[in-house]
Amino acid sequence: MGPVDPWRGTVVDPPNVPAFRDAPLADEMERRLGLPAWLDRDTNVAALAERWLGAARGCRDFLYVTVSTGLGGAIVRDGSLFQGPDGTAGELGHICLMPVDGPRCGCGGRGHLEAISSGSGLARQAEEALSSGTVPSAAAWRFGWAAEPDPLLLPAPAVSPFLSARAAGGRITGKDVADGEEAGDAVCRLLMERARRAFAIACVGWVDAFDPEKIVIGGTVAQNQGEKWLAPAREAVARTAFRVPAARVEIVAAELGADVGLVGAWPLVAERFAVPEWRAKRPARGPAST
Numbered sequence: 336m337g338p339v340d341p342w343r344g345t346v347v348d349p350p351n352v353p354a355f356r357d358a359p360l361a362d363e364m365e366r367r368l369g370l371p372a373w374l375d376r377d378t379n380v381a382a383l384a385e386r387w388l389g390a391a392r393g394c395r396d397f398l399y400v401t402v403s404t405g406l407g408g409a410i411v412r413d414g415s416l417f418q419g420p421d422g423t424a425g426e427l428g429h430i431c432l433m434p435v436d437g438p439r440c441g442c443g444g445r446g447h448l449e450a451i452s453s454g455s456g457l458a459r460q461a462e463e464a465l466s467s468g469t470v471p472s473a474a475a476w477r478f479g480w481a482a483e484p485d486p487l488l489l490p491a492p493a494v495s496p497f498l499s500a501r502a503a504g505g506r507i508t509g510k511d512v513a514d515g516e517e518a519g520d521a522v523c524r525l526l527m528e529r530a531r532r533a534f535a536i537a538c539v540g541w542v543d544a545f546d547p548e549k550i551v552i553g554g555t556v557a558q559n560q561g562e563k564w565l566a567p568a569r570e571a572v573a574r575t576a577f578r579v580p581a582a583r584v585e586i587v588a589a590e591l592g593a594d595v596g597l598v599g600a601w602p603l604v605a606e607r608f609a610v611p612e613w614r615a616k617r618p619a620r621g622p623a624s625t
């Protein structure tokens with residue numbers, strides 16, 4: 336759930352949970368528990384977990400990216416979360432890759448990485464492909480260096496028997512699209528291939544912009560795909576990112592799985608407990624009252 340204001344401990348403007356707009360969640364937790372509480376975005380907490388016990392152990396500069404229902408990120412710079420003055424930095428899924436006829440993003444934008452490569456984005460594109468009979472701009476994603484035969488060199492297929500069958504059983508999910516690719520469905524294969532390429536292109540930009548030691552990739556979509564998801568990102572970075580950071584960076588799978596947010600709670604508290612700046616914008620904490 337994001338974005339949040341980590342200093343005030345409030346949820347700012349969550350697109351999927353409007354009732355929580357400006358909710359002082361950390362203060363409410365303190366009031367009910369009688370214990371100090373801090374709030375941060377799930378991906379930031381996950382990054383702290385991966386640094387403590389997971390794939391980013393020993394790293395001072397790395398990116399954490401989760402590809403699941405949404406596509407979120409966190410930037411760790413010189414050993415600390417990079418927050419920005421509003422605490423919203425690190426939303427790596429909302430860079431724009433298809434400004435003209437890209438799919439709508441959950442944030443209201445168009446053609447963002449999340450809309451192309453996340454589970455919800457894949458589901459929405461699949462539903463649009465079913466209703467319109469086309470997949471927009473497939474040709475724009477042909478890479479000269481992609482493995483042959485390149486599925487994006489084929490004409491965009493107009494129908495998807497696999498998706499039609501799944502849609503008859505309820506709403507299509509991102510997993511349906513991945514399953515469709517495995518089953519040989521051409522529309523699903525095109526959508527998955529584009530999702531992996533969009534993610535790979537984004538990785539190149541992140542490597543050039545942040546010079547990270549690692550990009551740690553979690554989330555169910557990426558983890559279910561495994562090397563199939565990671566390999567195009569490594570290949571794109573090796574071929575097209577700046578030479579020096581490309582030679583340094585390692586693109587690796589996250590290690591902590593679904594409980595990563597719980598694991599990150601301890602380093603979050605440990606980091607903020609004794610630092611007054613983290614409470615500066617919140618009202619003074621009095622005794623718990625009802």
Ligand SMILES: [Zn+2]
Pocket residue numbers: 428429440441442443444447449450
């Ligand atoms: Zn977006």
